[in-house]
Amino acid sequence: MTDQAISSPAAGMATDVAGPAGPKPKRLTASRVGVYAFLIIAALFFLIPLWVMIVTSLKTLPEIRLGNLFNWPSDLTFDPWIKAWTTACTGRDCDGISPGFWNSVKITVPSVILSVFLAALNGYALSFWKYRGSELFFGLLMFGAFVPYQVVIYPLIIAFREIGIFATLPGIIILHSIFGMPILTLLFRNFFGSLPGELFRAARVDGAGFWQIFVMIMLPMSVPITIVAIILQVTGIWNDFLFGVVFAGRPNMPMTVQLNNIVTTTTGIREYNVNMAATILTALVPLAVYFISGKWFVRGIAAGAVKG
Amino acid sequence: MEHSVSIKDLSLNFGHVRVLEHLNLDIDQGEFLVLLGPSGCGKSTLLNCVAGLLDVTGGQIFIDGKNVTWEEPKDRGIGMVFQSYALYPQMSVERNLSFGLRVAGMKKDEIDRRVARASEILQIEPLLQRKPVELSGGQRQRVAIGRALVRDVDVFLFDEPLSNLDAKLRSELRVEIKRLHLRLKNTMIYVTHDQIEAMTLADRIAIMKGGVIQQLDVPSVIYNKPVNLFVAGFIGSPSMNFLHGEFTGGASPKFVSQGVNWDLKGYETLPSTGADKRQATIGIRPEHIAINDEAKSMPVTIDVEIEVVEPMGSDTLGWVRIGGESVTFRVASEIDLQVGQKLTLGFDPARASVFDGNTGERL
Numbered sequence: 122m123t124d125q126a127i128s129s130p131a132a133g134m135a136t137d138v139a140g141p142a143g144p145k146p147k148r149l150t151a152s153r154v155g156v157y158a159f160l161i162i163a164a165l166f167f168l169i170p171l172w173v174m175i176v177t178s179l180k181t182l183p184e185i186r187l188g189n190l191f192n193w194p195s196d197l198t199f200d201p202w203i204k205a206w207t208t209a210c211t212g213r214d215c216d217g218i219s220p221g222f223w224n225s226v227k228i229t230v231p232s233v234i235l236s237v238f239l240a241a242l243n244g245y246a247l248s249f250w251k252y253r254g255s256e257l258f259f260g261l262l263m264f265g266a267f268v269p270y271q272v273v274i275y276p277l278i279i280a281f282r283e284i285g286i287f288a289t290l291p292g293i294i295i296l297h298s299i300f301g302m303p304i305l306t307l308l309f310r311n312f313f314g315s316l317p318g319e320l321f322r323a324a325r326v327d328g329a330g331f332w333q334i335f336v337m338i339m340l341p342m343s344v345p346i347t348i349v350a351i352i353l354q355v356t357g358i359w360n361d362f363l364f365g366v367v368f369a370g371r372p373n374m375p376m377t378v379q380l381n382n383i384v385t386t387t388t389g390i391r392e393y394n395v396n397m398a399a400t401i402l403t404a405l406v407p408l409a410v411y412f413i414s415g416k417w418f419v420r421g422i423a424a425g426a427v428k429g
Numbered sequence: 430m431e432h433s434v435s436i437k438d439l440s441l442n443f444g445h446v447r448v449l450e451h452l453n454l455d456i457d458q459g460e461f462l463v464l465l466g467p468s469g470c471g472k473s474t475l476l477n478c479v480a481g482l483l484d485v486t487g488g489q490i491f492i493d494g495k496n497v498t499w500e501e502p503k504d505r506g507i508g509m510v511f512q513s514y515a516l517y518p519q520m521s522v523e524r525n526l527s528f529g530l531r532v533a534g535m536k537k538d539e540i541d542r543r544v545a546r547a548s549e550i551l552q553i554e555p556l557l558q559r560k561p562v563e564l565s566g567g568q569r570q571r572v573a574i575g576r577a578l579v580r581d582v583d584v585f586l587f588d589e590p591l592s593n594l595d596a597k598l599r600s601e602l603r604v605e606i607k608r609l610h611l612r613l614k615n616t617m618i619y620v621t622h623d624q625i626e627a628m629t630l631a632d633r634i635a636i637m638k639g640g641v642i643q644q645l646d647v648p649s650v651i652y653n654k655p656v657n658l659f660v661a662g663f664i665g666s667p668s669m670n671f672l673h674g675e676f677t678g679g680a681s682p683k684f685v686s687q688g689v690n691w692d693l694k695g696y697e698t699l700p701s702t703g704a705d706k707r708q709a710t711i712g713i714r715p716e717h718i719a720i721n722d723e724a725k726s727m728p729v730t731i732d733v734e735i736e737v738v739e740p741m742g743s744d745t746l747g748w749v750r751i752g753g754e755s756v757t758f759r760v761a762s763e764i765d766l767q768v769g770q771k772l773t774l775g776f777d778p779a780r781a782s783v784f785d786g787n788t789g790e791r792l
Contacts, residue, residue, distance in 0.1 A: 319588075322482050323515035327529030327576070328503030337528075341519035 178202065178397035185393050201394035205402060209395050211374075211382040218399050221379030225359055225406075228375055232294045233354040236301035237347060243302070244309025245335050249321045259310065266303035270363055281368065288370030296368050297358050305350050312346040313339065348417045356407040376403045431494050433458045433616035434479060434584055439488035441471075441478060448474050449640045451488070459614045465627040466637035467663070472620045475637075476586050479618065480509050493583055503529075505584075508577025512589040514569040516561040516576075522548075523557040526575050540579075547578040550609070567598040574609070587619040591626065603629060624664050628652065636660050652714075654782065658789035661712045661782055667746060669712040669782075670756045676709030676783055676792060678702050684711050684783060687752030691729050695779030698792055708786025715746065717780045718758035724775025731774050738766045749774070 173190055178201050180194040207217040214220075247259050277296070278287060286292035316339075324334045340347075365375040380403045384396045434456040441449040448471045456462050464472040477483040479490055481502035489498045497505045516525050524531075526547060530540045548554045551571045561569055570590055577585055590606070591599045607630055610617055621627055627634050628648045635645045636659075644656045655661035661669050674686025682698050684691040691711065724730050733756075737748035745762050748755060751774075758774060760766070783792045 317513050317515060319511040319513045319515035320517070322477075322480075323509065323511055323573075323576070324517070324528075325482060326480060326502045326507065326509045327532060327580075328501075329528070329532045333532055337532075338517050338519075 174397045174401055178394050178401060180394055182390070182392065182394060198394075201392070202398040202402070204392075205383070205395045205399035209383050209392075209399060210386060211379040212386075218376060218379050218383065218402060221374060221376035222402070224369070224373050224379075225376040227290060228293055228297070228365070228369065228373065229355060229358045232297035232301070232358050233351055235294065236298040236305060236354055237350045239298060240302060240305030240350060241309050241340065241343060241347065242335065243306040244311075244313050245339050246331075247306070247310045248313035248316075249318075249334070250331065259306070262303050262306055264303075265300075266307070270300070274363075274367060278367065288368065288373075290369070290373050293364060293369045293373065296364055297354075297361070300364075301354055301357070305354070308346060308350055308353075309343070312343060316342065345417070348414065352410055352414050352417055355410055359406050431458070432456060432491070433460065433493060434618065435491040436475075436479070437489045437491070439475070439478060439490065440486045441474060441483065442486045447640065449478070452640070452642065454635065454642065454645070456616055456618065459616055461610050461617045461619065461630055461632045463627040463631035463634045464618065464620045464637060465624060465634050465663075466622065468622060470637040471640035472622075472637050473588055474640075476588055476618060476620045479505075479584075480507055480586050481505050503533075506582045507584045507586055508580045508582045509586040510570070510573045510577050510588065510590045512592050514561070514566075514573045514593070516569055516572055518561050521558050521560055522553065522564070522572050525561065525572055526557075526579050529576065529580055543579040543581065547575040550578065550612070551575050566594050567602060570594065570602060571605075574606075578613075583616060585615050585617040587617065587621075589621055590619075591621070591623070599623075599626075606630060624666065628664075636663060653780070654791070655712075656791050658710060658712075658784045661784065665714060667715050667757045667759070669714055670718075670754075670758075672711050672713075672751060672754055672756070673786070674709060674711065675706060676786075677704070677706045678792070679704035682783075682792075684709060684778075686711065687754075689729065689731055689751075691776070691778055693778045693781075693783070694728065695777075696781065696783065698783075702792045709792060710784045710786060710789075712782040712784065713756075713776055714780070715757045715759040717777060718756075719775035719777075720747075720758065720760060720764075720772050724773045727775025727777055729776040729778060731776070733772065733774055735766055735768055735770045735772070738768055 169191075176192065176194055177185060177190075179197055179199070181196050181198050181200075184194060184196055205217060206219050208215055209217045211218065211221070243262075247255055281287035281292050281296075286295065320338065321334065324338050329337065359375075360377065361375070362377045362381065366378045366381075369375060369378070380399050383399050432455045434454075436452060436454040439449055439452045439454075440447070452475065454475075464475060466472045474483065478485050479492075481497065481500060485498065489496055491497065492505055492507065502509075517528060520528065523544060526544045527540045530543065544557075545554075548557060551574060553568065553571050553575060556564060556568060556572070561572070564572065570593075573590070587606070591602055594602065603626055606619075610630075619626070619630060631648055633645060634648055634651050636643045636651065638659055644651055644660045651660065652664055655664065655669075658671075662671070672686045674684055674691075677683045677685075678698060682693040682696065682702075684693055719727055731751055733749040733751060735747050735749055739746040739748070740762060743762060744759050745764065745766055747758050747760065747766050749758070750756070756774075784790060785792055
């Protein structure tokens with residue numbers, strides 16, 4: 122075969138032969154339209170409660186009694202928000218939900234720092250410093266992820282009472298850290314397990330010890346997974362109600378407990394607008410976390426789902 | 430002279446799997462030793478034992494006369510280079526190089542001096558402020574070598590350092606490692622499965638299989654006088670041709686295969702070889718086969734027909750069949766070979782290797 126024979130049909134192709142060429146055109150098909158319509162309706166459906174909460178919280182009580190659930194308030198007021206924050210009654214005290222907010226901060230921040238740090242350390246040790254029985258230990262730890270909280274509450278109350286940390290701030294912080302351990306350790310162990318083992322061996326040849334490798338090499342590399350762990354813990358601990366109501370102690374009741382007290386108060390009239398405002402205020406922190414870190418949050422869920 | 434590295438009766442088990450068994454190896458001061466073998470032969474395991482990254486099951490390791498069997502890696506006087514480079518991704522090249530020294534608490538000006546020297550030797554000065562992700566594979570491996578260099582150690586360990594590089598870079602860095610060895614004159618232990626690397630770099634090669642060193646010798650002896658069939662088949666590309674037949678020892682040893690009588694005059698049989706008749710395999714390197722006119726002067730000639738021709742550029746390979754067995758020969762690329770062409774191959778028994786049919790050992 123000569124060069125001529127090879128090249129001539131190829132040259133003719135562009136002009137003679139009709140058919141698909143270039144990028145494939147994108148068409149809007151009926152099924153596409155259907156999919157989008159369904160998605161929009163679904164989004165609206167789930168947004169309606171939020172809308173009702175927002176508009177209700179901005180209405181005066183007389184306007185709420187008129188009904189018109191979905192209407193924008195005719196008499197816009199921010200008083201319910203102020204009342205929810207400062208003067209709403211949570212049981213005996215009428216200081217609003219703000220003390221609960223600060224209590225939640227006092228519980229969440231140390232718990233998140235402690236649990237994430239310990240889980241990172243756990244995951245690092247279980248990945249790189251395997252010892253006899255380390256796999257068994259990890260298996261037992263994972264078992265903890267499946268224990269229903271309600272089952273262990275009573276023994277925990279007794280144990281905490283005996284130690285003397287029941288109904289104290291350190292007590293609830295330790296409790297949250299313990300219950301964060303299984304899933305966070307799994308997260309970190311899988312992350313460190315995916316790092317090349319040669320990195321660890323190189324550091325050992327370089328003379329770094331357990332803590333030096335952890336602090337100088339492993340922690341700087343684990344920023345993405347640490348963010349995921351922080352998101353999981355912040356939302357989890359902030360939204361916690363059960364441990365808060367049982368273990369925090371009266372002066373340390375977190376926001377969720379105080380919100381519950383406001384909403385379920387049975388004396389006097391039901392102030393729907395204040396309830397709504399208090400609820401939104403309580404949900405604001407996890408909501409902010411979702412919005413700020415949506416990408417990381419999805420990654421965290423995926424990490425737990427695929428590898429766990 | 431005292432051995433630089435001495436491995437005595439070393440054993441290592443992973444559970445019930447015996448990876449290394451009673452292995453002995455002495456490496457001289459300044460020697461470049463290559464551990465060569467297929468994957469799973471225990472060569473990397475042996476290196477990790479020397480580095481102290483694996484606890485041995487039995488035996489001892491000496492480095493510079495000191496028993497380091499129970500020492501931490503950092504106290505053994507070794508530097509190690511890994512296949513995946515294993516650079517610390519969050520640190521700049523400079524901090525990668527100085528990491529071990531900083532951990533050891535060395536003074537700043539001494540660290541700077543050593544980093545400067547290493548980066549000068551490896552020509553990575555312009556890269557010092559970069560992060561590993563901003564480097565090419567070849568540059569990363571230089572930094573990894575530099576990290577071993579700054580530690581100012583006596584023994585360098587290389588664990589397949591070039592396997593992750595493309596062919597061109599590999600041959601470039603290979604020469605550089607050789608230059609480095611000539612300049613530093615350190616003891617180097619180099620693990621590879623690449624026989625070209627082994628042949629070009631090594632002072633001595635240790636060929637391993639199944640956790641056992643098959644042959645330990647200078648490259649030319651490994652290539653020309655392999656001790657058994659495994660070594661013969663592993664070294665050389667294209668690999669050695671094997672013909673099966675019958676061997677008779679004694680004063681004038683003979684080999685008969687496919688009706689061809691090989692007079693093994695000039696072949697040095699080992700003193701241990703008996704005179705009895707037995708099954709055997711003869712191995713001939715493709716480049717030791719002569720063709721046509723040249724072949725006529727050879728002690729053994731066989732007429733063949735060419736099946737396949739492979740022009741490699743620098744030379745040409747011809748594939749023929751002798752009896753039922755496929756044989757390759759290598760000729761200069763100027764010689765025009767055609768498929769179906771009939772020619773005469775000439776063999777020199779003095780350059781061949783004969784192996785026992787049962788044990789595979791050299792006769």
